[in-house]
Amino acid sequence: MKAAPLLLYALAAGRECPGEIPEPVSLTDAAVARATAAAAWFRGAPPPRHWTLTASLARDLNQTLGAGAYKRVIEVVDRPELLVKTRAHGALHKQALNHRGERAVRAEVLYLEVARGRRGVPALYGGWIDQERVYYVVQRVDASLVRRGTRGAPSGRPSPLWLKRCQDAPVEAARALLECFRSFTDAGYHMEDLHGSQFTLNDAGEVFAIDAPESRPGAPVAATLDWALRRPKDAARRTHGPGAPGRNCSRDDDCVRTSDMERCALRDCIRGFEAGARETRGWCRRATCVGVDARTHVFDLATRTWALPLILQEGRFPSSAAKRRLEELIARMRSEAPEDRPSLVDALAALNAAPAS
Numbered sequence: 001m002k003a004a005p006l007l008l009y010a011l012a013a014g015r016e017c018p019g020e021i022p023e024p025v026s027l028t029d030a031a032v033a034r035a036t037a038a039a040a041w042f043r044g045a046p047p048p049r050h051w052t053l054t055a056s057l058a059r060d061l062n063q064t065l066g067a068g069a070y071k072r073v074i075e076v077v078d079r080p081e082l083l084v085k086t087r088a089h090g091a092l093h094k095q096a097l098n099h100r101g102e103r104a105v106r107a108e109v110l111y112l113e114v115a116r117g118r119r120g121v122p123a124l125y126g127g128w129i130d131q132e133r134v135y136y137v138v139q140r141v142d143a144s145l146v147r148r149g150t151r152g153a154p155s156g157r158p159s160p161l162w163l164k165r166c167q168d169a170p171v172e173a174a175r176a177l178l179e180c181f182r183s184f185t186d187a188g189y190h191m192e193d194l195h196g197s198q199f200t201l202n203d204a205g206e207v208f209a210i211d212a213p214e215s216r217p218g219a220p221v222a223a224t225l226d227w228a229l230r231r232p233k234d235a236a237r238r239t240h241g242p243g244a245p246g247r248n249c250s251r252d253d254d255c256v257r258t259s260d261m262e263r264c265a266l267r268d269c270i271r272g273f274e275a276g277a278r279e280t281r282g283w284c285r286r287a288t289c290v291g292v293d294a295r296t297h298v299f300d301l302a303t304r305t306w307a308l309p310l311i312l313q314e315g316r317f318p319s320s321a322a323k324r325r326l327e328e329l330i331a332r333m334r335s336e337a338p339e340d341r342p343s344l345v346d347a348l349a350a351l352n353a354a355p356a357s
Contacts, residue, residue: 035221042228053126056130060077070100085135087133106228110221111189111221115187143159156305158310188221190215190292190297192214193262245291263276269304270309280292312330329347
């Protein structure tokens with residue numbers, strides 16, 4: 001049931017809604033309301049009321065833990081459970097949103113609000129803005145699933161901690177991976193920059209996605225993202241223009257390819273599946289372009305060296321039936337046609353199924 005418009009506005013503003021008996025609010029409406037409150041904060045509104053850290057921590061920032069093309073990650077003095085993120089470089093333009101790093105930072109804040117409370121999503125505690133530059137404070141979970149390569153690039157080799165988890169608790173490790181992916185796909189997101197160092201492990205064995213995936217067309221938060229980031233008109237060309245999923249085609253070249261990372265650019269796919277899921281390479285099937293969705297990640301989980309294949313190979317399973325269930329599940333997840341793969345929900349159900357007597 002849809003929430004009353006007045007109530008949704010009140011949720012976004014963090015206020016009560018006097019004078020009206022509201023209808024029940026769906027989880028989707030609540031998620032969009034949280035993202036809307038954060039987007040309004042970008043434009044000068046007060047911070048969302050559920051944030052617990054809104055004062056600047058600039059004086060408490062320690063050394064930079066890491067930096068990529070768009071974002072920088074900074075430690076906080078005497079707060080080992082926290083990290084601060086901001087854009088990687090100083091402003092290059094008069095307008096902050098002309099800076100790709102700033103757009104990436106703000107998009108991640110909105111993602112963390114949309115997916116707040118889901119398994120495998122780091123907690124967002126708050127943030128501050130300094131001269132149009134957003135800083136935000138998140139939960140620190142930095143035990144990567146994979147080792148770093150010789151030049152610092154992520155590899156497909158498991159980290160010692162993740163390998164031990166896969167060996168000691170294979171079913172639980174597989175479940176944690178599936179739940180993490182389900183969290184962001186259910187929220188309307190898809191991870192194009194897919195590699196093992198995007199995921200970390202905490203002491204309880206939960207797997208976290210530490211960078212925001214990309215929003216999918218039609219995601220509940222899409223309109224909020226467009227408004228918050230003032231995205232240019234061609235921002236959705238990949239998903240709505242010629243060659244986009246669902247469009248007519250006569251050959252594979254008419255259809256959009258996804259990122260190199262999603263097509264195993266880091267060589268972290270097992271032998272025989274080095275090209276990634278069929279739909280990531282541009283696929284004209286029955287005169288229609290096939291797009292990527294959650295079922296693409298089902299394929300990814302079954303073919304990446306650091307994911308389910310590692311668990312199947314290294315795990316000490318409680319029974320031969322438990323190992324056989326995972327083996328059969330992986331085979332289904334590797335199907336070429338997306339509709340032949342189980343959903344993430346179905347995969348979790350199969351993993352949790354009682355052993356055959």
